[in-house]
Amino acid sequence: MLNWAQTFDTFCFLDNHQYQSGPHTQECLLAAGIKHKSPGSNSFAGLQKFIDSKKDRWLFGHLSYHLANEQDTRPSGPDDNIGFPGFFLFEPLHLISIDETQLLIESTVPGEIFEEINKIALEHTSRDSAQDIMIKNKIQREEYIGIINKLRDHILRGDCYEINFCQEFFASPVVIDPVSVYNNLSHISPNPFSALYRLDSKWLICASPERFLKKQGSQILSQPIKGTSKRILHSDADDDKSKMDLYHSTKDRSENVMIVDLVRNDLSKVCKEGTVYVDELFGIYSFPQVHQMISTVSGTLKEHTTFSEIIQATFPMGSMTGAPKNRVMQLIGQYEKTKRGIFSGAVGYISPNGDFDFNVVIRSIMYNSQTKYLSFLTGSGITFYSDPAMEWEECLLKAEAIRIVLQS
Numbered sequence: 001m002l003n004w005a006q007t008f009d010t011f012c013f014l015d016n017h018q019y020q021s022g023p024h025t026q027e028c029l030l031a032a033g034i035k036h037k038s039p040g041s042n043s044f045a046g047l048q049k050f051i052d053s054k055k056d057r058w059l060f061g062h063l064s065y066h067l068a069n070e071q072d073t074r075p076s077g078p079d080d081n082i083g084f085p086g087f088f089l090f091e092p093l094h095l096i097s098i099d100e101t102q103l104l105i106e107s108t109v110p111g112e113i114f115e116e117i118n119k120i121a122l123e124h125t126s127r128d129s130a131q132d133i134m135i136k137n138k139i140q141r142e143e144y145i146g147i148i149n150k151l152r153d154h155i156l157r158g159d160c161y162e163i164n165f166c167q168e169f170f171a172s173p174v175v176i177d178p179v180s181v182y183n184n185l186s187h188i189s190p191n192p193f194s195a196l197y198r199l200d201s202k203w204l205i206c207a208s209p210e211r212f213l214k215k216q217g218s219q220i221l222s223q224p225i226k227g228t229s230k231r232i233l234h235s236d237a238d239d240d241k242s243k244m245d246l247y248h249s250t251k252d253r254s255e256n257v258m259i260v261d262l263v264r265n266d267l268s269k270v271c272k273e274g275t276v277y278v279d280e281l282f283g284i285y286s287f288p289q290v291h292q293m294i295s296t297v298s299g300t301l302k303e304h305t306t307f308s309e310i311i312q313a314t315f316p317m318g319s320m321t322g323a324p325k326n327r328v329m330q331l332i333g334q335y336e337k338t339k340r341g342i343f344s345g346a347v348g349y350i351s352p353n354g355d356f357d358f359n360v361v362i363r364s365i366m367y368n369s370q371t372k373y374l375s376f377l378t379g380s381g382i383t384f385y386s387d388p389a390m391e392w393e394e395c396l397l398k399a400e401a402i403r404i405v406l407q408s
Contacts (some may be wrong), residue, residue, distance in 0.1 A: 001030060002179045004117045008033045010090060012060040012197045019192035031060040033093030039315030042086030042332050048308035055090055059350040061089035065316050065340040073163045081373040082366040084202050084342040119407055121218035133406045138168035147335050155384045162258050163322035163331055167395060168338040173372035178203045181405060189288045189401035193359035195347045201370035204342055209287050210360035212317045212346045218301050224259045224319035226251030226381055227293025230397055243291045247284050255381040256282060256293050262318035263297045269313040271299030289401050317360055320344035343377045365402055
């Protein structure tokens with residue numbers, strides 16, 4: 001199916017990998033080809049105008065971190081080497097949904113689509129084995145530690161409480177087969193909000209464990225991740241200890257609860273008074289490489305609240321910014337060396353009844369097949385009590401699965 005999908009200039013593949021942690025609506029969706037697409041706007045007004053023109057239709061696409069972002073004052077320039085726009089939504093020509101019991105093709109020619117997919121040979125292509133992908137750091141360890149200490153000074157002065165600082169790893173020029181890389185990444189690190197997304201020459205290969213925002217009926221829900229510990233797969237006892245150490249970590253709990261408060265505040269802007277609740281605080285969930293601390297916050301939306309009003313109140317997500325959001329976004333623009341682009345943005349869908357589900361773009365490879373530039377970013381939450389050397393190691397841990405895939 002993915003080999004067939006890549007014959008289109010634009011497609012979006014979303015896979016839950018059969019994770020049963022809820023709430024869970026769609027198992028696997030593929031939207032291929034463009035029937036209609038959003039204009040090249042970078043504003044919330046432009047976003048809502050397109051959505052209003054396509055009511056009762058499936059829409060897929062992304063929101064970039066820099067969507068209508070007035071806090072990042074750096075000029076656009078060569079530091080964005082991938083090139084995803086501020087947002088992009090499209091109504092697909094063909095929609096395929098899969099769960100454990102059925103495969104459904106929504107298209108004017110479903111029979112032809114089924115035959116086309118079945119005729120495509122299963123080719124497990126990979127990059128040329130003679131080509132070594134040399135991954136470089138945009139920031140070296142000593143510079144990284146210096147920046148973290150400066151951010152701790154900002155926290156000490158009261159500029160902010162917690163900030164998510166990200167660094168880039170990159171390779172150029174490089175040629176990869178995005179479908180093969182996605183399949184390999186999914187094999188090593190299957191996660192519930194995985195995605196393979198193509199927009200012309202721009203590719204996102206995503207193994208995200210995090211949900212940004214889900215709407216179902218009048219209910220809205222966010223599940224921020226703050227807190228990470230390593231899996232110890234050769235020892236159940238050591239793995240359980242790593243999990244419990246995360247649960248009892250004062251530093252991780254303080255990060256998590258600050259972001260939970262931020263999310264509660266964001267949702268309160270669009271939810272009815274008294275309906276915003278923390279459904280779960282400090283939940284520990286296990287993934288192939290790491291344990292994560294995940295909290296769940298939900299609320300009941302005010303009547304007639306639009307998609308763009310919800311996004312404007314909650315985006316970018318607090319888990320990828322920090323608190324207070326506006327100030328830390330200024331600091332992110334000041335200290336990070338790379339424009340985030342689609343990273344720490346969101347990919348997902350809006351269903352015909354107006355419900356939606358979007359992930360947080362983390363644990364992801366961004367690739368531009370035209371410029372042959374490959375990039376991935378990792379980050380961690382910085383508080384005053386952060387140990388810069390340990391934060392560096394956390395970034396490397398989060399990048400481990402991607403390094404394995406690219407260098408295997």
